[in-house]
Amino acid sequence: MSTSEQKTIYLKDYTVPEFLISKTELHFDLSADKTLVNSRLNIYRNPDCKKTNPDLVLMGEELTLIDLKVDGERLHPEHYTLDDKTLTIHNPSARFVLEISNHINPSTNTALSGLYKSNTMLCTQCEAEGFRRITWFLDRPDVMSIFSVTMVADKDEYPVLLSNGNRTGSPNIALADNKHAARWHDPFPKPSYLFALVAGDLACLKDSFTTCSGREVALEVYVEEHDLDKTSHAMQSLKNAMRWDEQAFGREYDLDIYMIVAVSHFNMGAMENKGLNIFNTKYVLASEKTATDADFENVEAVIGHEYFHNWSGNRVTCRDWFQLSLKEGFTVFRDQQFTAHQTSEAVKRIKDVNMLRTHQFAEDAGPLSHPIRPSSFVEINNFYTLTIYEKGAEVVRMLHTLLGETGFRKGCDLYFERYDGQAVTTEDFVTALEDANNANFEQFKQWYSQAGTPTVTVTTSYNQNEKTYTVSFEQHNNSPSTQADKEPLVIPIRLGLLDDNGKELNLHGEQTSTVLELTKAEQSFTFTDINTEPTPSILRGFSAPIKLQQTLSIEQKIHLFQHDKDAFNRWEAGQNCLSYFIFKTIDAIQNHHKVPPLPDELVGTFRAILQQPLADLAYQSLLLSLPSKAYLAEQMSTIDIDALYQAHRIVKQTLASSLQDLWLAHYHANHHVGAGTDSQSIAQRSFKNLCLDYLMALETDEVRSMCIQQFETARNMTDQIAALAELSHLDTSINVSYFDAFYQQWKNEDLVIDKWFALQACSETTDALHSVKKLTQHPDFDMKTPNRVRSVIGAFATANPLHFNAIDGSGYEFVADNILLLDSINPQVAARLANSLSHWKKFDSTRQQLIKAQLSRIQAHTPLSKDVSEIVSRSLTA
Known part of the structure; x- marks a missing residue:
């Protein structure tokens, strides 16, 4: 798609909808290859619309029309117009019932928008404009309707049938031909983007929550059977969020049931569909063996986020x-x-x-x-x-x-x-x-x-x-x-x-x-x-x-780092001190000057913090952490990625060697932490692994052996991943054996293998790009699975700036190749990947030309989705 073919939508052009839908009745005869959708829409002219006798224009994509009726009468073709984006009913009355029958094919829907297949289940994603891939509708957020849904499916293939709202009648209504049905009704009007449907053979963790007014709400978390043991944290997180929202915002839940479903194929993190939240498995599944401390926190945060959307x-x-x-x-x-x-x-x-x-x-x-x-x-x-x-x-x-x-x-x-x-x-x-x-x-x-x-x-x-x-x-x-x-x-x-x-x-x-x-x-x-x-x-x-x-002197920055009572600004002062010396080191490298030493006052402040551990070890870990390379790069007028990495390493090695005994003592003092997820254990692991990171900068055999021992004996995923991350940067064949061992240990856990992929994609070893290309040929890599794409290509493009920005342009070319490949499969994921090429002005002239060449190559490709075309066009014309 060329830029001229893109239709730009403007806020200033907003007009109220010509029609509204008071009631939506949906009937699904579900099948992975051919789902029949029957909709019955009670439509009326919007009294706030001033247009005279407007046509009704419904949105629809990738749909096969079977039948069309108005007030029970089949509509003659001359009374409607159908194209690949819209269904237009000409000269409709002010109030009428529209019935539509259409077919869709969930199994070929690799865009993961609308109704699609994920492993053996069927599920939906309708935000922002996915409902139009289910049936023709006024698919815009200001058209809110009461939805009633009937789902019919093979009872062996899809024993669980879920939709928004409350169940009406029996969960399983027996029908002929080994089929069964379920009915759902949502009493609250909602836009179509909040519609949800799930059908599959799923296991369920059940619980309940009593609201502040005394109502009992059924809570259900649905996953594939083999993941049921990883759902307890998600359930507790949901209950925590429900209680907190009552106390902090006075918001009480309103339906009889709240459901979460974990889906392997999902473009986003999760979706807040009314009463039926559909989640990326990454933000539901967590056990002490398979999830890191960060995973546990993210699960609770995202579950809270989607619940608060209610x-x-x-x-x-x-x-x-x-x-x-x-x-x-x-x-x-x-x-x-x-x-x-x-x-x-x-x-x-x-x-x-x-x-x-x-x-x-x-x-x-x-x-x-x-x-x-x-x-x-x-x-x-x-x-x-x-x-x-x-x-x-x-x-x-x-x-x-x-x-x-x-x-x-x-x-x-x-x-x-x-x-x-x-x-x-x-x-x-x-x-x-x-x-x-x-x-x-x-x-x-x-x-x-x-x-x-x-x-x-x-x-x-x-x-x-x-x-x-x-x-x-x-x-x-x-x-x-x-x-x-x-x-x-x-x-x-x-x-x-x-x-x-x-x-x-x-x-x-x-x-x-x-x-x-x-x-x-x-x-x-x-x-x-x-x-x-x-x-x-x-x-x-x-x-x-x-x-x-x-303008603060380095002495003032250190003073704030030592004494500021505001937790954020104390951390910020430390970051400012460290950034100052990293940038001075970069300048020395670029001008071939002697690298300036870290002042004794700064090293002494680090020493004092290490000698007098804080009550909040998680905060102490942040106080002692170096600014990230990505944050430092954002502050540079022209990014010199090689000098940045070198300077960052020099400052880390200086702090590591100056305080080696303290790093080592704290590592051993906090090393034998159980696998618990209580805040103290999490904080100790955070602090311990920070110590390991500094010690590994010393590049000694002793520390390397310590890291290997942590990897081999870890009792939780946080410690094992932290050790493997350190080993991943070793420019030696020794790290291959540890990645192989990790894969063999966790090859049946998809989310853990995502971590395995990502660590290799972020490796700083000299042959990193070659390794990443090999990963895309791995039997477990699947271009149709967004989590897998993000763990390999996305991780390389966004979290491995050293090799993504290689001076020969090979990193840019690799990512551009995969954007073009992805665009025909999943334009949303491809567009997000294209964002990685948008910051070309931050680099030197050589890299600028290399990036622009890849953007131009993508732009010239035909066909190109409007998702990717918009990102590339804006990147090039800015």
């Missing part, structure tokens, strides 16, 4: 897809708060910000930059981005900061009450918060329409005579976005001041931290009764998604 996305949904962050940004904020409550608030905040600044900031600075409420798109699947989700959550967090806990809760209560059962906009959400608190967020709303990451420059001055300290801010946005001049944003800046002894100064009464509200391009704030010049701690808790530029 209100922030389902009961109140988005009017159109430009409003996607209305449900996703808000719900990410909710799931972040939930995980912080369940684990460590400091650790969770650092992890979230680290990911945001590493990846979303890069998205904001590149050709795919867009506001959290985009103004246009070609393919909506391309806008399920970090900007929509993660930056969207940060914008909600700023509203929470400005209103405070109580005010924010009041606003959310009003939002849910006012818009229950409706499809609304981001403007409606912010207005509800305003109205509940008598606030004015008119200027704040610009966060939704302006692309890019604001930069805030800070200068300070101290008047010794008047004992005043002034902090001045200047905000600007140099995003490459094509938007016109950007207006100043409302930016909350949380700030504290430290004296020379590290003591926090009182700013307002007993308060040692305050929130400054920036509203102008330039703004100053003056603090009085400041007896000595302090060290400022600015943007505490990362109170706004901005780039902060301030």
